[in-house]
Amino acid sequence: DHPDVYAYNIAVQSAQQIDESNILSATMECFRESIDGLVDQLEIDTAQAYSIVDGKKSPKLNSDVPCRPFVKADAEVYTVALASILAKVRHDDLMMHYHQLYPDYQFDQNLGYQKPDHVELLHKHGPSxxxxxxxxxxKGMSMT
Structure with a gap:
């Protein structure tokens, strides 16, 4: 039984939000926002729903949808693999947008990942x- 239409919801946390909590808490919040957002948007019968998240922990949802953590789910569960691809595309699109705002950091080339050239630019220009x-x-740098 395969649906003809797939829906998705991508949540994003800002650098400040991640810094204020931590990367795991921010990830859990994104999982929660994404799953609960779909439940609200699609008016899903939570008795008929089930969610899987990639990792060791599952978020505390506001909805009654069961949520199961699954390590390396993106390698074994097609819908999780698709979600990973959609998240990567969203990330890359955001980095292209940020490149327009902060061209000194060459986000169009490093996509914000910790590559030697990106770290070098951070030391040259400071963080954005x-x-x-x-x-x-x-660590130890001040904002530009």
Whole structure:
């Protein structure tokens, strides 16, 4: 029984939100926002729903949808693999947008990942408002 239409909901946390909590808490919040958002948007009968998240922990949902953590789910569960692809595309789109705002960091090339050229640019220009100050390479730096 395969549905003809798939719906998705992508949640994003800002660098400041991640710094204020931590990466795991921010990830759990994104899982929660995404799942609960779909339940609300699609008026899902929670008795007929089930969610799987990639990792060791599952978020505390506001809805009654059962949620199961599954390590490496993106390698074994097609819908989780698809969600990972959609999240990666969203991330890359955001980084292209941020490149327009902060071209000195060459987000169009490094996509914000910790690559040697990106770290070098951070040391040259200091962090931008979208950089996570809790990121190891930024410890001790001040915002530009």
């Amino acid at each position: 408002p979208i950089h996570r100050m809790s990121f190891k390479a930024l």
